[in-house]
Amino acid sequence: AAGVIQSPRHLIKEKRETATLKCYPIPRHDTVYWYQQGPGQDPQFLISFYEKMQSDKGSIPDRFSAQQFSDYHSELNMSSLELGDSALYFCASSLGLAGGDEQFFGPGTRLTVL
Amino acid sequence: AQKVTQAQTEISVVEKEDVTLDCVYETRDTTYYLFWYKQPPSGELVFLIRRNSFDEQNEISGRYSWNFQKSTSSFNFTITASQVVDSAVYFCALSEVADKLIFGTGTRLQVFP
Numbered sequence: 602a603a604g605v606i607q608s609p610r611h612l613i614k615e616k617r618e619t620a621t622l623k624c625y626p627i628p629r630h631d632t633v634y635w636y637q638q639g640p641g642q643d644p645q646f647l648i649s650f651y652e653k654m655q656s657d658k659g660s661i662p663d664r665f666s667a668q669q670f671s672d673y674h675s676e677l678n679m680s681s682l683e684l685g686d687s688a689l690y691f692c693a694s695s696l697g698l699a700g701g702d703e704q705f706f707g708p709g710t711r712l713t714v715l
Numbered sequence: 716a717q718k719v720t721q722a723q724t725e726i727s728v729v730e731k732e733d734v735t736l737d738c739v740y741e742t743r744d745t746t747y748y749l750f751w752y753k754q755p756p757s758g759e760l761v762f763l764i765r766r767n768s769f770d771e772q773n774e775i776s777g778r779y780s781w782n783f784q785k786s787t788s789s790f791n792f793t794i795t796a797s798q799v800v801d802s803a804v805y806f807c808a809l810s811e812v813a814d815k816l817i818f819g820t821g822t823r824l825q826v827f828p
Binding site (some may be wrong): 632 | 759814816817819
């Protein structure tokens with residue numbers, strides 16, 4: 602069965618650079634979530650999209666932006682990278698906004714900021 | 716306020732021991748969902764189980780079992796006859812109607828041979 606695809610899997614950037622993370626949800630899934638997991642921490646919700654519209658926003662820095670495209674894939678754009686942005690970034694997809702629909706997680710993108 | 720508490724930071728057991736991971740949650744909603752995820756050293760998040768607030772039926776699935784008690788706001792997870800491959804960080808999570816997952820801080824389980 603198709604799973605959530607995230608690219609790249611690993612990314613190394615310098616401070617103040619920009620990064621773009623991509624997420625391809627499971628086919629027919631219309632909802633995408635982004636989470637950030639710092640070293641030794643739990644995943645923290647960043648932002649979500651339903652049918653290409655932002656549906657919820659968490660503790661996402663103003664330096665970050667995201668969108669969901671017509672083919673339902675999503676991109677997380679991160680600018681002016683800081684050392685503290687080094688983390689594992691997960692994308693998850695689900696079918697519909699109904700609370701509790703299982704979120705299927707991608708393998709994550711490990712971002713290292715030097 | 717939504718909150719998930721996993722008081723156990725780290726648990727170490729020897730193979731074949733049973734181990735229970737505790738999870739306590741807080742929510743004002745009457746409809747909510749509870750989850751357990753496993754995160755092995757490779758880093759991916761593996762879905763284990765979901766329960767909704769109207770389903771307090773406990774379940775056993777192979778070596779895994781879950782104990783959901785609304786009266787104490789707890790959703791505990793037990794591994795019977797633990798194996799080395801069970802070594803991972805286990806996260807309990809809560810989802811309200813808004814649907815984002817609120818994770819606990821995780822419990823690191825180490826199973827020694």
